[in-house]
Amino acid sequence: MTISALQAERAKYQPKLPDSLKSSVKLVEGDKTQSVADQETIKDLFPNTYGMPIITFEACIEKIKYPAVNVGVILSGGQAPGGHNVIAGIFDGIKNLNQESKLYGFLGGPIGLVNHSYKELTAEIIDEYRNTGGFDIIGSGRTKLEETDQFDEGVKILHKLNINALIIIGGDDSNTNACVLAEYYAAKKTGIQVIGCPKTIDGDLKNEMIETSFGFDTATKVYSELIGNIQRDANSGKKYWHFIKLMGRSASHIGLECALQTQSNITLISEEVAAKEQTLSEIVDYMAGIVAKRAANDENFGVALIPEGLVEFVPEMKILISELNELLAEGSAIEKEFNMMRKSLRLDWLATHLSEKSAAVFQSLPSGIATQLTLDRDPHGNVQVSLIDTEELLGEMVKTKLSEMREAGIFNGKFGTQYHFFGYEGRCAAPSNFDADYCYSLGYNASFLIVEGKTGYMSSIRNLTAPAREWVAGGVPITMMMNMERRNGHMKPVIQKALVDLDGEPFKYLMANREKWANKTSFVYPGPIQYWGPTEVCDQPTKTITLERAK
Numbered sequence: 001m002t003i004s005a006l007q008a009e010r011a012k013y014q015p016k017l018p019d020s021l022k023s024s025v026k027l028v029e030g031d032k033t034q035s036v037a038d039q040e041t042i043k044d045l046f047p048n049t050y051g052m053p054i055i056t057f058e059a060c061i062e063k064i065k066y067p068a069v070n071v072g073v074i075l076s077g078g079q080a081p082g083g084h085n086v087i088a089g090i091f092d093g094i095k096n097l098n099q100e101s102k103l104y105g106f107l108g109g110p111i112g113l114v115n116h117s118y119k120e121l122t123a124e125i126i127d128e129y130r131n132t133g134g135f136d137i138i139g140s141g142r143t144k145l146e147e148t149d150q151f152d153e154g155v156k157i158l159h160k161l162n163i164n165a166l167i168i169i170g171g172d173d174s175n176t177n178a179c180v181l182a183e184y185y186a187a188k189k190t191g192i193q194v195i196g197c198p199k200t201i202d203g204d205l206k207n208e209m210i211e212t213s214f215g216f217d218t219a220t221k222v223y224s225e226l227i228g229n230i231q232r233d234a235n236s237g238k239k240y241w242h243f244i245k246l247m248g249r250s251a252s253h254i255g256l257e258c259a260l261q262t263q264s265n266i267t268l269i270s271e272e273v274a275a276k277e278q279t280l281s282e283i284v285d286y287m288a289g290i291v292a293k294r295a296a297n298d299e300n301f302g303v304a305l306i307p308e309g310l311v312e313f314v315p316e317m318k319i320l321i322s323e324l325n326e327l328l329a330e331g332s333a334i335e336k337e338f339n340m341m342r343k344s345l346r347l348d349w350l351a352t353h354l355s356e357k358s359a360a361v362f363q364s365l366p367s368g369i370a371t372q373l374t375l376d377r378d379p380h381g382n383v384q385v386s387l388i389d390t391e392e393l394l395g396e397m398v399k400t401k402l403s404e405m406r407e408a409g410i411f412n413g414k415f416g417t418q419y420h421f422f423g424y425e426g427r428c429a430a431p432s433n434f435d436a437d438y439c440y441s442l443g444y445n446a447s448f449l450i451v452e453g454k455t456g457y458m459s460s461i462r463n464l465t466a467p468a469r470e471w472v473a474g475g476v477p478i479t480m481m482m483n484m485e486r487r488n489g490h491m492k493p494v495i496q497k498a499l500v501d502l503d504g505e506p507f508k509y510l511m512a513n514r515e516k517w518a519n520k521t522s523f524v525y526p527g528p529i530q531y532w533g534p535t536e537v538c539d540q541p542t543k544t545i546t547l548e549r550a551k
């Protein structure tokens with residue numbers, strides 16, 4: 001395989017570990033825990049794994065001899081920078097504890113466990129992937145591990161390979177499933193432990209004990225570099241407004257972090273839109289107002305950051321989407337008629353079946369977007385909001401608003417648009433030093449949780465704004481992060497998703513600077529991720545975690 005010069009050099013990087021993990025460890029148990037909400041229900045659902053204490057590992061001078069362990073690992077969901085380093089950390093961890101230990105990777109995500117598709121990860125394989133982006137070492141997938149049949153299939157292969165423990169690297173849903181699996185395997189006395197690991201670029205798997213999910217740091221640095229480059233282009237040519245949609249599913253953490261790094265002119269935060277119950281036209285008025293104000297200063301350019309999930313948070317769009325989901329449910333009479341109808345007639349016809357309010361919203365949308373709302377559906381019949389070109393929707397609506405303002409004599413500028421969607425560009429980037437170190441530590445730490453016989457825990461590395469040697473390693477019971485939520489019509493125990501906290505410091509910082517950044521060009525150009533050089537350039541964590549954790 002031909003590799004780049006950067007990859008060859010980067011392969012030599014030895015990720016930093018917390019001091020407490022550098023030799024043997026002493027396990028310190030904290031207080032017993034309880035779930036964030038619905039304690040009685042969660043306790044009943046997880047009798048074997050509920051209420052366990054938080055664990056901290058302290059350095060131990062005495063060299064402890066650990067037995068060999070066989071470990072299985074699964075990568076679940078969307079790619080996030082650093083996944084390969086988690087696996088390298090697990091490998092080095094279990095081998096350092098006992099050279100006879102083995103690591104197996106299940107292929108293509110959770111389905112690999114069910115289909116018994118796996119490979120042993122040897123030193124040679126691991127070395128090829130150290131400090132690289134991507135999940136290609138074993139592949140990832142979105143199959144959900146939810147059914148007991150799947151769990152039982154898993155036991156067969158885990159027992160066949162003498163695997164003592166399974167590590168599931170995933171987001172909130174995958175770790176919820178890891179918790180259910182841990183409980184099931186404990187109840188069935190299979191002897192198989194299950195450990196979770198917090199992954200997602202979206203940054204929405206976090207809480208008091210899990211300070212951030214891995215991948216968020218690198219992905220936001222990549223997007224911020226690109227946004228910075230665009231800002232410099234905008235400030236040079238002075239003729240375009242760039243509307244940039246950013247991945248992140250429901251949460252706006254990515255957009256918020258990028259705004260803090262680049263000081264863009266407009267940053268929409270879905271959680272704020274929901275809290276203020278802002279309508280689409282209020283959002284458009286706000287954006288057009290900024291465009292007009294800048295135009296009055298002869299600045300007919302700018303950058304607007306738009307979170308991927310925005311439309312789900314705009315009240316009238318939310319209602320419209322749910323009405324469309326109902327109407328166009330697969331196999332329904334309306335859906336059949338709709339699909340047989342001439343394309344040019346479809347939208348008007350569909351509007352007659354919506355409530356009066358939703359019909360008005362639907363008909364006010366540019367026809368391309370209205371069509372997307374009717375076409376882009378997932379296998380469950382839901383509109384796939386991430387596929388909606390929200391950036392174009394807003395751009396077109398702002399354009400219309402500005403024409404009205406021009407007619408009213410309150411806008412006399414120019415408005416040229418460019419549209420972008422950043423997501424896949426950052427998910428497989430070579431991990432920043434922060435993610436390389438954090439991921440390696442998460443994996444290495446998981447190996448201690450395993451040899452200590454723990455199950456139903458998430459690998460946890462805390463104190464992340466301090467130098468890596470001072471990071472605090474340990475484990476958090478996954479049940480502690482759970483509450484009951486309605487999913488697919490049923491109440492289910494799930495890890496509580498962390499959306500942007502409107503009382504949190506990162507959002508407050510945005511609020512304090514938003515107007516200034518909107519009206520006076522204050523762009524910051526972060527530049528590309530640096531792997532070598534001064535620590536303030538190459539070892540900085542995100543602004544989000546820095547503000548959240550500031551004492």
Ligand code: FBP
Nearest residue numbers: 077078171200201202247248249386
């Ligand atoms: P995870 O939640 O699985 O980490 O996925 C993150 C994400 O990148 C979202 O931001 C995005 O909406 C989604 O994955 C896209 O998924 P896909 O890769 O299946 O298109």
